[in-house]
Amino acid sequence: MAGELVLLDFWPSPFGMRSRIALAEKGIPYEYREEDLRNKSDLLLQMNPVHKKIPVLIHNGKPVCESVIQVQYIDEVWHDKAPLIPSDPYQRAVARFWVDFVDKKIYDLGSKIWKTKGEEQANAKKEFIECLKLLEGELGDKTYFGGESLGYVDVALVPFYTWFYAYEKCGDFSIEAECPKMIAWVKRCMQKESVAKSLPEQEKVYEFVLQLKKLFGIE
Numbered sequence: 001m002a003g004e005l006v007l008l009d010f011w012p013s014p015f016g017m018r019s020r021i022a023l024a025e026k027g028i029p030y031e032y033r034e035e036d037l038r039n040k041s042d043l044l045l046q047m048n049p050v051h052k053k054i055p056v057l058i059h060n061g062k063p064v065c066e067s068v069i070q071v072q073y074i075d076e077v078w079h080d081k082a083p084l085i086p087s088d089p090y091q092r093a094v095a096r097f098w099v100d101f102v103d104k105k106i107y108d109l110g111s112k113i114w115k116t117k118g119e120e121q122a123n124a125k126k127e128f129i130e131c132l133k134l135l136e137g138e139l140g141d142k143t144y145f146g147g148e149s150l151g152y153v154d155v156a157l158v159p160f161y162t163w164f165y166a167y168e169k170c171g172d173f174s175i176e177a178e179c180p181k182m183i184a185w186v187k188r189c190m191q192k193e194s195v196a197k198s199l200p201e202q203e204k205v206y207e208f209v210l211q212l213k214k215l216f217g218i219e
Contacts, residue, residue, distance in 0.1 A: 004029035008044050010037055012208050014107065015067035016055035017159035017198055022074045024194035025150060026081040032192040046129040049064070068099055071155055098138055098145065105131045106160050114170040114209050115218055125171050132179040139185055150192060158189045165202035166209040170179045 007023070008028055009016035023030055035044055035054050047056045047063035048073065057064040064073045075084045086092045109131065112124035135157065139145055145153035163176050176183040189195045213219070 004058075006033060006058040007031070008047065008054050010031050010035050010039070010060070010114050012056050012162070012205050013054060014163060017162070018067040019038075019055050019057055019070045019074065020198035021155050021159070021194055022071045022177035024075065024083060024198050025084065025155070025192075026078045028074070028078055028081075034174075049208040068103065068156060082149070083152070084155060086146070095145070095152040098135070098153045100136075101131075102153070102196070104130050105155070110160065110163055110167050112165045114213065115216070116189055119127065121171060125173055128167070129173075129175075129178045132182050133173070136179055136181040139181060144185070144189060150189065150194070154189060158186060158195055161186045161190075162199045162202055162205045163209075166206040167207050169206055170209065170213075 005023075005028065007016070007019055009020070009032060011034060016183055021030075033041075033043075035041060037054070040052060044054065044056060045052055047058055048054075048065045051065065053065075055070065057070045059073075059077070066071050072085065086095055104127075108183050109128040111123060112129060116124060138153075142148075144150050145157070168175060190199075
């Protein structure tokens with residue numbers, strides 16, 4: 001099931017990072033194509049005509065859209081290498097619940113932190129920390145959310161670490177001070193080459209956020 005594999009992506013996207021990590025963890029070679037989201041390629045529009053968004057994983061000419069679906073697809077196609085999704089039905093359901101939680105909460109709250117000020121920002125920071133504390137509770141004393149090995153929830157959540165510094169600078173708070181177990185987990189993940197090589201530097205993402213703030217007229 002190797003064949004031609006292409007990932008249409010944009011470097012600061014935490015969603016694209018999920019697919020990068022999953023492919024790296026399984027040692028699957030692929031072609032990375034950077035997209036200009038202000039001038040989307042014909043290939044992107046052709047492969048994702050519904051949402052017209054990255055990331056898009058193209059396997060033998062067939063598109064797989066949406067990052068969590070891509071991670072599932074990667075895990076199913078290359079199931080013999082570094083399994084990410086639990087084989088036990090209940091554990092799989094639990095993992096899917098927390099991935100869904102991450103998708104519904106983390107990106108939107110993080111965006112509010114750098115896009116807003118005053119009371120709205122304060123509320124976003126408060127809810128963001130509450131969400132991370134809930135995730136810390138689920139992590140418990142485990143090495144990873146997946147247990148002793150990197151798993152589905154880890155792959156879904158750890159890309160947002162690249163945005164933490166931007167959230168902290170824009171929101172004037174410390175995530176590590178509030179959620180030390182979360183940052184300790186991040187550091188364990190970052191010891192894995194598949195994660196470390198798939199994530200851009202936090203400072204680079206912060207510079208990108210500053211450009212966005214300027215573009216959107218957010219001071």
